Amino acid sequence: MARRRRMPFKACKKCKALVEHEVEKCPLCSSTLFSDDWEGMVIILTVNSQSASVLKAVKPWRYAIKVR
Numbered sequence: 001m002a003r004r005r006r007m008p009f010k011a012c013k014k015c016k017a018l019v020e021h022e023v024e025k026c027p028l029c030s031s032t033l034f035s036d037d038w039e040g041m042v043i044i045l046t047v048n049s050q051s052a053s054v055l056k057a058v059k060p061w062r063y064a065i066k067v068r
């Protein structure tokens, strides 16, 4: 996977949710700490799925797999 200099999203450091750069507060956990250094995107459609439990996702959303 080619890495671009600027990711289209930033990741919440607390819950790994991916949001647009304009967003100031995480819509999922209200955190204001974000990171541009993240890897992999997974879209959770149902919180009962196995990937949702691995990510501890509480809401259908797009999440980063790894956030530094």
Ligand SMILES: [Zn+2]
Binding pocket: 012, 013, 014, 015, 016, 017, 026, 027, 028, 029, 030, 031
């Ligand atoms: Zn969050």
